Amino acid sequence: xxxxxxxxxxGGLADLAGRRVARVGYGAMQLRWAGTDxxxxxxxxxxxxxxxDHLDTAEFYGDGVVNRRIRAxxxxxxxxxxxxxxxxxxxxxxxxHALRLAQKPEELRAQVEDNLRxxxxxxxxxxxxxxADVEPGLVAAGDQVVPFDDQLATMTALRxxxxxxxxxxxxVSAEQLRHALxxxxxxxxxxxxLVDRGSEPVLDVCREQGIAWMxxxxxxxxxxxxxxxxxxxxxxxxxxxxxxxxxxxxxxxLLAHARETMLIPGTRSVAHLExxxxxxxxxxxxxxMAALEG
Ligand SMILES: NC(=O)c1ccc[n+]([C@@H]2O[C@H](COP(=O)([O-])OP(=O)(O)OC[C@H]3O[C@@H](n4cnc5c(N)ncnc54)[C@H](OP(=O)(O)O)[C@@H]3O)[C@@H](O)[C@H]2O)c1
Numbered sequence: 001x002x003x004x005x006x007x008x009x010x011g012g013l014a015d016l017a018g019r020r021v022a023r024v025g026y027g028a029m030q031l032r033w034a035g036t037d038x039x040x041x042x043x044x045x046x047x048x049x050x051x052x053d054h055l056d057t058a059e060f061y062g063d064g065v066v067n068r069r070i071r072a073x074x075x076x077x078x079x080x081x082x083x084x085x086x087x088x089x090x091x092x093x094x095x096x097h098a099l100r101l102a103q104k105p106e107e108l109r110a111q112v113e114d115n116l117r118x119x120x121x122x123x124x125x126x127x128x129x130x131x132a133d134v135e136p137g138l139v140a141a142g143d144q145v146v147p148f149d150d151q152l153a154t155m156t157a158l159r160x161x162x163x164x165x166x167x168x169x170x171x172v173s174a175e176q177l178r179h180a181l182x183x184x185x186x187x188x189x190x191x192x193x194l195v196d197r198g199s200e201p202v203l204d205v206c207r208e209q210g211i212a213w214m215x216x217x218x219x220x221x222x223x224x225x226x227x228x229x230x231x232x233x234x235x236x237x238x239x240x241x242x243x244x245x246x247x248x249x250x251x252x253x254l255l256a257h258a259r260e261t262m263l264i265p266g267t268r269s270v271a272h273l274e275x276x277x278x279x280x281x282x283x284x285x286x287x288x289m290a291a292l293e294g
Pocket of ligand 1: 029030170264271272
């Protein structure tokens, strides 16, 4: 598939759900923390201006606030923009975690409707089914332990009904991904970065099957106490030698490590956004790759 528009494509182009999009996109979760809509709208519009054409979001990022901010900034949506959202949890304002798991088939359906409403969309381009079998994040217990096949059947029905364009998976094992291949999985979103390579076997399946790999927490995450890739001595050393920032080195490594990688770094800062998109131009030489892989 080709793209004929003249916009920039940070990181080059790759396929996502039958569309050709830039490999460096944007994860919108951090926008939940902004006090007003001005800052998020500015970040989102700058992202699109610089060529971002895939975004990651969820209704449960701040009780729909991130979706509403995306809508305020970007609707009516450009035909090239792919908005990736997720189901598996739902907002729980005032609750201990501000969200709760919602893994049952009827809950997945309700979340698709919620996302359609808050994004102001007639169809969700891509929806990730977010499992909750293991940490990080809440772990399913009681009636939230739902058979994977029941969920896949619901996702497939939602796609058949035209509510969602394509199905992705999040927080799955390599075995779960293999099990689900028959439904047509277009992307996988697991925690993965230079500080957490535990999902390497899942990436291997994506490589083998040509499925888009969208690591979440690509910089180590934004929650207090999370280990940051920018603290790794090898990252800092390579950044100094190449004259780029540590965050750019960590993102460039993800792009170089697997061509299936598509990035969704999160930020509330236009300056960081610009840096992250420019990471698509950072070339890591063999010595840098060896230092980072080591
Ligand atoms: N599927 C899932 O279960 C799941 C879970 C979590 C997240 N996600 C998605 O993945 C996306 C990325 O994850 P994340 O946002 O949690 O973590 P992240 O992208 O690894 O890191 C975000 C943190 O890094 C900082 N940062 C960003 N760019 C930077 C730069 N150039 N230099 C220095 N610091 C920088 C941000 O602060 P500033 O705002 O100050 O830049 C923020 O604190 C999310 O936005 C969300 O869309 C999915």
